[in-house]
Amino acid sequence: MKHISIRTVQISLTTLLLALILTIIQGDVSLLTFINISFLLSLPLLMLGGFLFVYEGGFFNGLIYSYRRLRRSTKMGKYVAQFDHLDHESVVPMTFSVTKPIFFSGLLIFLFTLIIAYFMR
Structure with missing residues (x-):
């Protein structure tokens, strides 16, 4: 303090x-x-x-999570998600x-x- x-x-x-x-x-x-x-x-x-x-x-963590879910909901997004590991990385809160x-x-x-x-x- x-x-x-x-x-x-x-x-x-x-x-x-x-x-x-x-x-x-x-x-x-x-x-x-x-x-x-x-x-x-x-x-x-x-x-x-x-x-x-x-x-x-952590307000923006919810936005990041939503965009990841949106990306996985499309056919092309599912195909791309197989080759990258962006969906499995957790969002680390920064201070x-x-x-x-x-x-x-x-x-x-x-x-x-x-x-x-x-x-x-």
Whole structure:
């Protein structure tokens, strides 16, 4: 758990530093610009982390299984299945060590910018 927390803080700080650099490069140095850029940088982190969670959960294993069954249901598919071993290979679930840090850093920055933007109005 400590490893995940450290990686989450590292990714979050790197993202916020990148947002600060982009704010300075853009020329309009204001808190609103920094919040907007931070929000936009948090979205890819949130989407990538969410996709990795879904992938690790095995959602796509069902799709792979369905395509294998569909392939075996046709006459040509049965003939081809005799010569390859794709139908007998099991789908090994993959896990990534960066899934939780990426997702939680994206979520942290997303919520942080959302709350600050709400109170700025």
